[in-house]
Amino acid sequence: MLRISGPREEEEEEQEEEEEDCPELVPIDLQQQQPPPPQKEEKPDPFAKIPVTIITGYLGAGKTTLLNYILTEQHNKRIAVILNEFGEGSALEKSLAISQGGDLFEEWLELRNGCLCCSVKDNGLKAIENLMQKKGKFDYILLETTGLADPGAVASMFWVDAELGSDIYLDGIVSVVDSKYGLRHLTEEKPDGLINEAVRQVALADIIIINKTDLVAEEELIKIRTIIRSINGLGKILDTQRSRVDLSKVLDLHSFDSLSGISLQKKLQHMQTTQPHLDKNLLWEKTVKNKADNTMEVIRLKGLVSIKDKPHQVIVQAVHELYDLEETPVKWKEDTERTNRLVLIGRNLDKEILKHLFIDTVTEKQVSS
Numbered sequence: 470m471l472r473i474s475g476p477r478e479e480e481e482e483e484q485e486e487e488e489e490d491c492p493e494l495v496p497i498d499l500q501q502q503q504p505p506p507p508q509k510e511e512k513p514d515p516f517a518k519i520p521v522t523i524i525t526g527y528l529g530a531g532k533t534t535l536l537n538y539i540l541t542e543q544h545n546k547r548i549a550v551i552l553n554e555f556g557e558g559s560a561l562e563k564s565l566a567i568s569q570g571g572d573l574f575e576e577w578l579e580l581r582n583g584c585l586c587c588s589v590k591d592n593g594l595k596a597i598e599n600l601m602q603k604k605g606k607f608d609y610i611l612l613e614t615t616g617l618a619d620p621g622a623v624a625s626m627f628w629v630d631a632e633l634g635s636d637i638y639l640d641g642i643v644s645v646v647d648s649k650y651g652l653r654h655l656t657e658e659k660p661d662g663l664i665n666e667a668v669r670q671v672a673l674a675d676i677i678i679i680n681k682t683d684l685v686a687e688e689e690l691i692k693i694r695t696i697i698r699s700i701n702g703l704g705k706i707l708d709t710q711r712s713r714v715d716l717s718k719v720l721d722l723h724s725f726d727s728l729s730g731i732s733l734q735k736k737l738q739h740m741q742t743t744q745p746h747l748d749k750n751l752l753w754e755k756t757v758k759n760k761a762d763n764t765m766e767v768i769r770l771k772g773l774v775s776i777k778d779k780p781h782q783v784i785v786q787a788v789h790e791l792y793d794l795e796e797t798p799v800k801w802k803e804d805t806e807r808t809n810r811l812v813l814i815g816r817n818l819d820k821e822i823l824k825h826l827f828i829d830t831v832t833e834k835q836v837s838s
């Protein structure tokens with residue numbers, strides 16, 4: 470079954486499931502006796518450590534959507550964004566990632582609002598080191614991991630790299646979960662009995678965002694919330710549509726400061742002992758097979774395609790069997806050939822078969838009379 474999601478509607482306010490934070494108690498007499506603190510002039514402190522928030526989550530859950538949302542919200546920060554991309558088509562992913570009117574960027578790119586953005590292929594360490602040479606130009610770092618990454622590895626790098634550690638600190642790990650497919654990702658058993666990536670991402674998170682609540686009914690949400698709780702009993706769980714979350718709930722958390730209790734090391738240990746309560750795999754309708762007769766399964770697709778009579782490039786995205794198309798502000802060049810590019814991630818995928826299938830689908834058929 471294929472479905473195109475309809476035109477974007479204005480989202481309702483995201484609901485939050487967690488209890489409100491308790492207000493802090495302040496002794497009355499202290500408050501009365503002390504004069505208000507003088508208004509400080511906001512000047513960046515060149516020696517201040519820069520917070521890093523890791524944004525993790527399974528393929529297509531809404532990480533980049535969250536990044537884009539944060540960048541466009543009012544935050545009074547100069548944010549540097551690092552995207553860990555998948556696939557070989559670097560230009561493709563970059564142009565999809567951050568809405569900059571289709572500008573492509575290899576190195577650090579300055580965004581309109583003073584934020585910086587960079588797209589990297591490896592673990593992001595180089596990008597951060599590279600970024601630190603621009604110290605003073607930004608005051609927050611957001612790092613999006615690839616959907617299949619174990620965030621523990623990325624997070625650990627802030628401990629391993631002492632030099633890096635003196636400039637920046639890990640502020641928190643945010644994990645985005647897809648309401649529709651999260652359950653499936655979280656309960657998938659790996660053949661070797663290892664903990665799957667989706668579970669690792671949830672287990673390590675300080676904040677778990679259950680995104681795409683528009684796609685599921687309340688019962689589904691309860692199910693996914695329950696399994697998330699069973700994996701991570703500590704993280705704060707928030708529900709969102711289009712990753713629209715209250716920024717104060719995801720930034721400046723100081724999750725790993727000595728004061729806030731559980732350290733990353735502890736979390737990593739905790740993770741090994743927590744087991745998800747498994748639901749059995751969901752049934753899925755599959756028809757295309759590879760040469761070895763195994764059913765192909767696409768988990769994630771991104772692409773830049775040309776649509777007949779449309780002057781603009783169109784982005785196609787899919788998460789399992791849902792997909793949507795979005796016209797970009799970028800026009801195809803008049804005098805050059807329009808090239809369609811697709812990046813697919815999944816199981817038992819066969820490039821040749823998929824290519825034929827795609828060409829078959831888009832080729833105009835002669836109707837014989």
Ligand SMILES: Nc1nc2c(ncn2[C@@H]2O[C@H](COP(=O)(O)OP(=O)(O)OP(=O)(O)O)[C@@H](O)[C@H]2O)c(=O)[nH]1
Nearest residue numbers: 527528529530531532533534616680681710711786
């Ligand atoms: N229906 C619906 N679609 C959403 C929502 N949030 C994001 N999407 C769509 O889901 C798709 C994937 O979103 P991304 O933000 O690119 O996901 P991602 O986690 O960055 O994906 P990868 O980097 O490939 O792992 C896009 O087509 C989004 O437009 C939502 O709340 N509801």
Ligand SMILES: [Zn+2]
Nearest residue numbers: 532533534613
């Ligand atoms: Zn992304």
